[in-house]
Amino acid sequence: MSSSMSGRLVLVGTPIGNLGDLSPRALEALHQAAVVACEDTRRTGRLLSHFGISSPTYIVVNEHTEGDAAERVLGHVQRGEVVVLVSDAGMPGVSDPGEYLVAQAIAAGITVEVVPGPSAVLHALVASGLTTSRFVFEGFLPRKGSGRALRLRELVDERRTAILFEAPHRLQKTLVDLAEVCGGERRIVLARELTKLHEEIWRGLLAEAIARCEDVDPRGEYVLVLDGAPPVAQATEEEIREAVELALGRGLSKKDAAAEVAELFAVARNRVYEIAIAL
Secondary structure, eight states: OOHHHHOEEEEEOBOSSOGGGOOHHHHHHHHHOSEEEESOHHHHHHHHHHTTOOOOEEEEOSTTTHHHHHHHHHHHHHTTOEEEEOOSSBOTTSSSTTHHHHHHHHHTTOOEEEEOOOOHHHHHHHHHOSOOSSEEEEEEOOSSHHHHHHHHHHHHSOOSEEEEEEOGGGHHHHHHHHHHHHOTTSEEEEEESTTSTTOEEEEEEHHHHHHHHHHSOOOSOEEEEEOOOOOOOOOOHHHHHHHHHHHHHTTOOHHHHHHHHHHHHTOOHHHHHHHHHHO
16 A cells, blocks of 8 residues: 555644543544643653553654754655644644644645544634634734734724633733723633643633732733624714725825725725715
């Protein structure tokens, strides 16, 4: 059998706290693996040892080594071996190494399989009590600079529920920054130690979350679930007409003025263009 038919890369979700969450499929995949690609061999080694899995060949794939390790991983697969990729916890590729490796495997025509497992993102979302029909995952915000400012501004008008990760020592700063741009009345949920003995899910307003951080020392990794922005009030005909007049006064064509005002008020371009024509 050719290596392209037998070799494959398998992404396996591992527990984010409770070892009982490792699925039978995940166990089977780990037992079958000739190579396990992981962030930390000690942490993954303890997991495998707990379930009686003998130590396979390890390849370290973390944020510093993923680029260099990809060639080694794909080499094993192309020789017909099964390589399992895990992160320290949860699903590899979600704020953890894996994205680049998967892209390289697909480009090389290698079979990529996924054994789904625990996810802090989905756990926090469904437990939040906020809207789950539409959501966006933001991961960790940039720590400083224009990149952070831009991402924060994007959240101001984001109508979908937003999910973020944050470290305990940066939690209060992030909450303050969010309150400054979104307002202290925006709802937020703070989830920590998910699936563990001391799991905690706190629900309230941004202003209340900031006050809580002053009284309770944040501990453990946090998942923040931020409520979406409230609907924007529908613009009146008079407001649209005034905006079109201003745009035309700046020398824009009726077509360009309609496009600009339609985007400004989030209304149909045809509606604005009809007003421009009437003017």
